[in-house]
Amino acid sequence: MEVRSNSKFKIRFILIMFFLIILTPFLSIFMQYKISFDFSFIQNFNTIFISIILEAIPFILLGAFISALIQEFVSEQLIAKIIPKNKFLGLLGAAFLGIIFPVCECAIIPITKRLIKKGVPTGIAVTFMLSVPIVNPIVLLSTYYAFYDRPSMVLIRGGFGLLVAVIVGFLVTCVEIGNSMPIKDDRFDLDDKCYCGCDSYNDLYNKHSKVKSLLEHTSKEFMNIIKYLIFGAALSSIFQTLVPKQSIAFLGHNQVLSVIILMLLAFVLSVCSEADAFIARTFLGQFTIGAVGAFLILGPMLDIKNTLMLFGNFKRGLVIRLIIYIALITISVSCLVNTLAMRGVIR
Amino acid sequence: MKRFNIDRLLGFIVFLGFSLYFYYLLSTGKINMFISTRMIKYTKASLIGLCLLTFYQFTKIFTIKDRIPISKSYILLFITIAIGFSASQKGINIDIAYKKGVSTNAVKVTQTNVSQTTSSNTENEIPILNNKGEVEFSDKNYANSLYELEENLNNYKGKKINIIGFVYREDDFKSDEFVVARMIMSCCAADAQVGGVMCNWTNTASLQKDEWISVEGTVDSMVHKDQESDDSLILPVIKVSKIENIKKPDQIYIYP
Numbered sequence: 001m002e003v004r005s006n007s008k009f010k011i012r013f014i015l016i017m018f019f020l021i022i023l024t025p026f027l028s029i030f031m032q033y034k035i036s037f038d039f040s041f042i043q044n045f046n047t048i049f050i051s052i053i054l055e056a057i058p059f060i061l062l063g064a065f066i067s068a069l070i071q072e073f074v075s076e077q078l079i080a081k082i083i084p085k086n087k088f089l090g091l092l093g094a095a096f097l098g099i100i101f102p103v104c105e106c107a108i109i110p111i112t113k114r115l116i117k118k119g120v121p122t123g124i125a126v127t128f129m130l131s132v133p134i135v136n137p138i139v140l141l142s143t144y145y146a147f148y149d150r151p152s153m154v155l156i157r158g159g160f161g162l163l164v165a166v167i168v169g170f171l172v173t174c175v176e177i178g179n180s181m182p183i184k185d186d187r188f189d190l191d192d193k194c195y196c197g198c199d200s201y202n203d204l205y206n207k208h209s210k211v212k213s214l215l216e217h218t219s220k221e222f223m224n225i226i227k228y229l230i231f232g233a234a235l236s237s238i239f240q241t242l243v244p245k246q247s248i249a250f251l252g253h254n255q256v257l258s259v260i261i262l263m264l265l266a267f268v269l270s271v272c273s274e275a276d277a278f279i280a281r282t283f284l285g286q287f288t289i290g291a292v293g294a295f296l297i298l299g300p301m302l303d304i305k306n307t308l309m310l311f312g313n314f315k316r317g318l319v320i321r322l323i324i325y326i327a328l329i330t331i332s333v334s335c336l337v338n339t340l341a342m343r344g345v346i347r
Numbered sequence: 348m349k350r351f352n353i354d355r356l357l358g359f360i361v362f363l364g365f366s367l368y369f370y371y372l373l374s375t376g377k378i379n380m381f382i383s384t385r386m387i388k389y390t391k392a393s394l395i396g397l398c399l400l401t402f403y404q405f406t407k408i409f410t411i412k413d414r415i416p417i418s419k420s421y422i423l424l425f426i427t428i429a430i431g432f433s434a435s436q437k438g439i440n441i442d443i444a445y446k447k448g449v450s451t452n453a454v455k456v457t458q459t460n461v462s463q464t465t466s467s468n469t470e471n472e473i474p475i476l477n478n479k480g481e482v483e484f485s486d487k488n489y490a491n492s493l494y495e496l497e498e499n500l501n502n503y504k505g506k507k508i509n510i511i512g513f514v515y516r517e518d519d520f521k522s523d524e525f526v527v528a529r530m531i532m533s534c535c536a537a538d539a540q541v542g543g544v545m546c547n548w549t550n551t552a553s554l555q556k557d558e559w560i561s562v563e564g565t566v567d568s569m570v571h572k573d574q575e576s577d578d579s580l581i582l583p584v585i586k587v588s589k590i591e592n593i594k595k596p597d598q599i600y601i602y603p
Contacts, residue, residue: 040442046434048443051381051536053427054372057365058393065396142533215403222400223358227420230427240537245448275534282450282540 013311017235017304044241052233055272056106056305060225061218063107067114068217072210076119083120090121091169094128095162098135105133105273105300106229109309110221113183122176126322127169133273133300134161143296146277150284153277157296160333164297168325175321183314228312232305236270245282252283258291259334263327266299267307273300290338298330352412357421359404364428366397372435380438383532384602439530439599441513441557444541449515449526482508482566490531490603493542496566496583503566508585511561511593512543514554523551527562527585532600539600545569548587559596563589 084090103111112129116122133139140158147153251257262283271279276299280292302323310319369390372378378387477483482503484492496503512527528543546562554560564585571580 040440043434043437043440044443046430046437047381047439048537050431050434053431054378054381054390055386055535055537058389058396061393061396146533212403215400219358219362219400219404223361223418223420227423230423237537241443241446244446269537271538272534275538278533278540279538282448 014231014235014308041241045237048240049233049237052236052270052272053229056104056229056233057226059104059107059272060229061222063103063110064218064221064225065214066103066107067110067221068214070111070114070118071217072213074118079115079119083124087123087170087173090124091127091166091173094124094169095131095135095166097128098132099137101132102136102138103132104136105303105306106225106309108132109306109313110225113313116183121173122318123169123171123173126172127165130168130301130326131162131165134158134165134297136273136300139273139277139300142274143277146281153293153296156289156293156337157277160293160337161297161300164301164326164329164333167329168322171325171329172318172322176318224312225309228308229305231308232270232303235304236268239268252286252291253288255288255290255338256331256335258288259294259331259338262287262291262295263298263330263334266295267303269299270303270305271299276300288338289341290334290336293337294330294334297334298326301330302326350409350411352408352410354412354418355404355407355410359401359408361421361424361428362397362401362404364425366394366401368428368431369394369397371432375435377435379598379600380435380536382535383600386534439536439539441530444513444515444528444530445517447539447541449517449528449541449543476506480506482506482510484508484510486598486601489529489601490542493544496544500566500568500581500583503583504568506566507563508544508566509561509563510544510585511559511596513557513559515541515543516551516554516556523547523549525551525554527560529601530599532602536600542601544585545571545582546585546587548590550590554590559593561591561593562587 084093108129112125115128116125120128135158140154143157144151144154251261266276269276269279277296280295280299283292283295307319307323310322314322372381373387373391373394378390382390482492482496510527512529515526515528516524524545524547526543526545528541530539531542532539546564547567548554562585564587567584567586569582569584571582
């Protein structure tokens with residue numbers, strides 16, 4: 001019963017994340033920072049929660065719509081013609097495609113799922129999914145704007161971010177050869193004309209209007225994705241509202257731990273990749289440059305919102321492997337950045 | 348078979364709820380409590396999209412039901428819309444500034460700039476002085492003014508300054524120190540940072556945390572040692588001459 005165990009797992013995952021996030025404030029108490037659970041907590045939680053949702057909804061709508069467009073107008077044959085036979089070229093191409101695809105990380109998951117269904121190899125789709133939110137011109141611009149006195153940050157984010165995306169895609173290609181489709185078995189797959197209900201007979205005989213089909217897919221994808229957004233936004237808001245920033249600053253100068261701490265923070269905060277540069281900037285004084293780079297690279301690729309969406313759309317095993325690859329590669333690349341910075345190669 | 352689809356009805360209500368909520372926020376201007384001005388155009392566009400989908404869902408209500416059981420996730424969506432309406436009544440509590448901490452772009456102390464007292468870098472200067480030669484912080488150019496003040500502090504030493512904000516004090520501040528702060532939102536409330544200028548005033552003890560004040564004073568500089576990084580920063584500081592209580596402004600955020 002693949003479907004049932006998957007949803008049980010999802011619930012367990014959410015509960016674990018919830019407890020971890022509730023526990024951190026208690027850790028902070030040990031470090032003697034004030035925590036108050038009063039009315040202002042609810043006020044702030046509500047505001048931050050809603051602001052994340054309001055900001056993300058336009059992009060989710062867009063992603064759902066583009067996914068519906070691909071479903072209607074891009075055929076499997078077209079995809080098969082475009083994808084280069086050489087694996088490396090495919091990965092590089094997917095990585096750079098991000099430059100012309102100004103789409104937020106929330107929107108990219110339904111699009112990637114649709115591409116994989118249309119026949120794009122999993123590794124290439126993964127590289128595409130990871131690189132688009134980073135190589136996005138709007139994101140690079142906002143990074144440049146936030147780090148005006150340190151333009152090398154833009155190169156670190158863009159260049160090393162691409163590197164991580166390509167390596168992870170490569171790993172996925174190597175490991176997933178021979179594995180079945182990575183999309184979670186959705187018993188109620190809306191793509192099949194046969195819905196297993198009376199309504200399908202009507203549809204088979206009626207002409208399917210393209211517009212209606214687009215609207216249908218967009219709504220279904222939107223409803224599907226939005227519940228993960230809501231969970232992710234809630235967890236992230238709890239964290240933001242309860243935990244003072246000072247409580248994590250003590251690890252800032254450790255070469256490796258600073259990287260890990262900021263990566264965890266990037267994961268939990270789930271801030272949109274257009275704005276996280278401004279938050280990252282505030283860490284510059286207290287954290288190593290590799291750590292700040294890791295924050296900027298991991299944020300668009302993996303955060304609570306994203307992870308929940310991934311578990312909802314792809315097979316559990318693949319998602320877990322993906323998380324491990326991304327985390328390990330980002331840690332190594334960021335420690336590399338730290339080493340290069342110490343030698344004076346990067347400023 | 349009955350031509351009535353409960354699942355679609357719920358979907359319609361959800362989309363309708365979101366559309367109404369977006370319209371409410373945009374028309375009352377409360378959207379500014381949550382999202383920065385430059386992101387508002389995306390919200391407007393998505394309102395159009397949501398209306399379209401609402402209409403589409405409506406047309407599907409009178410169809411035959413699928414055998415798919417009603418998804419429980421609709422409850423989540425209704426709760427979200429409810430939170431949305433309640434959040435828009437109150438907005439943010441300034442307490443959150445203490446969780447975020449003040450971020451600064453202050454210049455680090457180096458051998459060259461410590462001994463400098465005369466004007467330095469004039470090439471990238473952004474004009475923040477008003478007609479009377481005083482530094483004035485308005486909502487529109489707040490972020491620029493803050494950057495300029497921190498970057499080219501020597502140009503402004505001794506000049507008069509006018510600034511408003513809320514009172515922010517950390518526990519390790521000296522008894523006459525406080526920051527006159529604003530929340531700066533670049534994208535949405537979740538990424539809002541606290542920025543401001545340090546002030547020195549003898550009557551600081553009488554100031555309530557989070558009260559809104561208007562500060563008048565003279566620009567000076569101080570050296571602040573950061574605990575963790577062992578760096579010394581040159582911070583602008585205001586030697587306060589006058590403080591007035593003001594009403595909390597309608598627009599509490601700065602949108603750079």
